[in-house]
Amino acid sequence: MAANLISIANSGARAARAALDITAQNISNASSDGYVRRSVSLAELAVNSVSAAPTAINLAGVRVAGIVRNADMFRQSEVRRTGADAARADAEVQGLENVEAAVEQTGVYTSIVDFEAALKQLLSDPVDGSLRASALEQGRTLAQTINTAASSLDAAGDGLRFEAQDGVDQVNTLAAELARVNLRLSRASDSSSDQSSLLDQRDSLLEKISTYVDTSTTFASDGTVVLHLGGSSGPDLVNGGTATSLAMATASDGTLTFTLGGTAAGIASGSIAGKNQALAELANVRGQLDTIAAGIITAVNGAQASGVDLSGNAGQPLFSGSDAASMAIALASGSQIATAPAGAGANSRDASNLEAMRSALDSADPAGGMNTLLFGISSAVAGRSVTRDALQSIAGSAKVALEAQSGVDLDQEAVNLTRFQQAYQANGRVMQVASDIFDSILSIR
Known part of the structure; x- marks a missing residue:
């Protein structure tokens, strides 16, 4: 006993x-x-x-x-899912804010208005040299401002692509580490302290990966995990001790495409997806800016071709180039602005061709187009910010619920x-x- x-x-x-x-x-x-x-x-x-x-x-x-x-596996899955959505929204908003700054801070709208105002002032005295020089300089400022906006958008795009590439590199690094943890888990004793530590590492890696891309998981009885890119039917990012490499390529419009092990793959959530969505919006904004620049070039040069300059010579193109990046002043002097109609003599005060130029600009409405562009990007930033705040709140609640149980x-x-x-x-x-x-x-x- x-x-x-x-x-x-x-x-x-x-x-x-x-x-x-x-x-x-x-x-x-x-x-x-x-x-x-x-x-x-x-x-x-x-x-x-x-x-x-x-x-x-x-x-x-x-x-x-x-x-x-x-640890509750459902709550962990919710943390990963909501965290990926929040990371996507946050990355998209940051990218859109950079796009908005690139367009607004360069002052394209103001330069368009100033150029139109300079042409209007020239109507008062079409042979005045100072007014002609002022109109030409305002045109130069307009071209340079649009060039700067295009360059700023290109720089914003380069930054987004650099950050996305860094995210892809991080995913590959974390996936390789997860594969090593899988191998160690397959050899660990059941319910041992070592196994518990490895499971902590596994869950931490899964959460970190989910901030970059959307994933789904399949767990084995020994604690190892198969990590799918996207839904449960998506390709395997990690399977056992093997991690498949994620790669990124840039499309012609500056947006991104992805491959996993050489096979095309889609990324719908996570910060990488958010940056790609911002790049898609940037491509749209850049296209609108090119359209505005091309409209100005076509309207002004078309009017120039229909008139004569101060010396009575046929009007030459005021602007060169075809888009926002290549737009530039082509005239050397303000006297070459074709204010008079074809057939008029030198020093003509007939400003009917200048009126035609202003009418062509009114029809192209670059100021209205720029205003629409600015309003669109500002509205996008405001709307996405509301969505981001809501998703961050949901993600925070999911994390608090998990920490209350596992903390x-x-x-x-x-x-x-x-x-x-x-x-x-x-x-x-x-x-x-x-x-x-x-x-x-x-x-x-």
Whole structure:
């Protein structure tokens, strides 16, 4: 009987010591990123007695059945999904803000208005050299401003593509690390401390990858994971110890295409998708800016071709180029602005061709087109910002819910520390009492 008491108390002491070790780990890792609270799973230790019936079971203490991670796979999946959506929205808004700044801060709208105003002033005295020089310089400023806007948009696009490439590189690095964790998990002992640490690493890597691309997961019984790009039917980014390389290419309009292991792949969420969406909007804005520039060039040059300049010579193109990047002033002097109609003599004060030029500009309406462009991009930024804030709130709520379950509560751990320490001491006391009983029996004469 005393021997049985010692055996039972010994098993209880071992269980209490294991629980104390786990509690100490929880406390020391309370602030560690990605750490999931652990607890000890206990089970009754039963033995068959030779003198008992074949089906009878005698309880002989307690055993450590394993280490349990307090993590809900559904909540972890929600954190990854909502986090990917929030990252996509945030990356898109940042990209759109860069596009908006590139167009607004260069002052294209103002330069268009100033150019039109300079032509209007020239109507008052079409032979005035200073007014002609002012109109030409306003045209030069307009061309340079549009050039700057185009260059700024190109720079914003280059920045987005650079960041997207960095995201692709990060995905490949994290996927390779996840493949290594899979290999180690396949060799780890069940319910061991090493396995728990590897599972923490696995979950942390999955969450980090989800901030760049949308993924889905399939878990095996040994804790290894198959990571799919996109939905569950998507291609495998990680399968066992193998990680497939993600690659990026730039399309003709500046947007991005992706391949996984050489096969075309789509990315619908995560920061990389957000940057690609911003690039699509940038391509649209750049196309509108090119249209505005081409409209100005066509309207002004067409009017120039229909009139004569101050010297009575046939009007030459005022602007060269065909789009926002190539637009430039082609005239060398303000006297070459064709204000008079064809057939008029030198120094003609007939400004009917200048009126035709202003009418052509009114029809092209570059100021209205620029205003529409600016309003469109500003509206896009405002609308996407509302969506981003909502998605970030949802992602934050999902993360709080997961942390409430898997995070370490220091108050609760302090209670557990006291409880398991008392249990350890109590089992030690039981062993001491059992030893005293056994000694008492042996001392009977």
